[in-house]
Amino acid sequence: MEPQDDTGALLRQARPDATPREAPLDLDSILRGGYRARRRHRALIGGAATAGVAAVAAVLAFSVGVFGLGDAPERRQEFPPGDPLGFDPAQAGYPGPAPDVWDERQPALDEALRSAFGDLAVDGGFLDADALDYERPADEEVQDRMDEGMGYYAALAELGYRDLPLQFGPWSSEATEAQVHLLGYVAGAGDGAPAVFEINALAPGGWTAEPGPTGTEAFPRHLISDEPSWTGEAPEFSTEELDDGRTLMVADHGCALDAAVVYPNGSALRSSWDLGCPDGAARELSVADLTEAMLAMPQIEYDTSALAPVGDVLDVPDGWPWDEGWEAEAAGDAAATFDAATNALGEHHPGIELLSSGPSQRGDEGGQVVHAFSGTYRLPYEDEEDIPVTAAVTYFLPGGWLPGLAPEGSGGAPYLVACGHSDKDDTCEEMEVAGRTVVTRTFGVGDSHSYGVLLYDPAGWAVELTSAYAGHVEGATFDDLVETVLSLPAPVYDPAAYAQD
């Protein structure tokens, strides 16, 4: 029997020493923060109630227009243009996903979705008849969860009100190597159900109404394609400019329908419906019904204050496709790398001990990743609380990242280090040492400090050392750590295999 076979016992044995270290508790600050939160809470509940009534009223009137009294919905709705941006929104994006805060529009938007697409989805066999029998939790329940530290959509998820059929959730998509994001909402058949349709509302920015391939590679993104996609044949594609300023596009692929509406405020709505392309299912939807539903949806107002031009798109070396076997393949190089690194570190810190090392892929499974060799060390020092000082050393092989410090306010990627991106009060510096770029990041809490030093070699690799300890440690000061990193040897890898044009 291997030790890991009794994982529960092993886990209990691995419990770290959690004797709390002395740390100041700033109760005055906590009380001030609590009072601020109470004021925000009162303002929020008042505002949400007012906005909620108005929004529901608007949606109700709009629903009557769609399904009841015969007036064309577009005559009942207004589509005001957005404020001028001063730049081309197609070549722009948002710095990151929208914050998970109370979304006043969400209940009304869900109502609009259900009104416009509910019958169509059920009648066409995309949803079961009872799929839309769910109720939104009360605002008070949502707010209670948010008081416990959750965001708005996290609170809805906790209450079982997320990823339901025809329910909008926040959507974001990274573009230009994660320099910018596209934002909006997305709805589908619900968590666990076959993805037979998707409805995606897009905020202005990062996309073009010009038809083209709808993948995530191009920038700006295309809303809808007039080229073969669902099948080997091009769809029957139509574009219509409406009197109210909207543009409607429909692509009929025979076994699937795609549609998009571009609104005068620069936002858009698109949807895709699989009538049975891959599985031969007999789901039904006519172009006329889809058109009516798309045009029944309201124009959504978005906050575009953070929308900014992309500028010159950074030339980021391609990352590597995630590969299940890469770690095993690279284990030898990683071991040789840390043999050499340990020797070099021993010159500065005699007695240093390598605790673990190995290759790792940084990124999402199935996506583009960065290749790294990671190791952890115990340095031959103890800090002022008699705790051994440890350090992590990470080698980044070429591809998928850029050297230097991320621009202020950016989301970090494709850079390896960013300042001010977390809630820590960190300080970063970038310097040149003997023709090589060094970036440092430090932050502290009380007497404890955290240091990160990143060295970028012109050959295309980088190495990072991070450490944290309390008080002053002779031999492991900030300057010592910088000097240590400068002495680290190159990683062992095949430069030819990592070369890029």
Added chain:
Amino acid sequence: MKSKEQQEAEFRSFALAQRDALRRQAYLLSGDWFEADDIVQKALTKAFAVWRRIDPVGAPAYVRRIVVNMYLSHRRLAWVRRERASDDVSPSRSEHPQEGVDLRLEVVAALDRLPPRQRATLVLRYWEDLSVEDTAEIMGCSAGTVKSQCAKGLGKMREILADAAAPVRA
């Protein structure tokens, strides 16, 4: 209804009495004293914001739940994810030298690779020694979910440890 002064005094007593337990919990969840202090500071702030509505008897459990939620929120931040990349053992996870430290680091590294909710469930059950019911209350889920999360988490750790046995050097 309690006066503002009474509320503040009651909360101060509560915070001082609970802070070590809360910091310990936050540390076991996050593996980082810096992050633990951040989490506790924010959790207590949120608790004071709704202090009037909290039943004093249930206050410790309520705030422990906030700590778990704050930890899960921190896990969602991209920067934190990058700082705790998949195979790294946190450099700030200070360990006292003792036998089996390497194995312990591997176990902790395997725990770090679990999804945040699974990791939190195992920490509460195995490191905090909470019952299934107490864990369920703090996690805001059913006892059955706690049991299934534990089973899945331990199974995943077993796989990771078995895989790591060969390539990971010490």
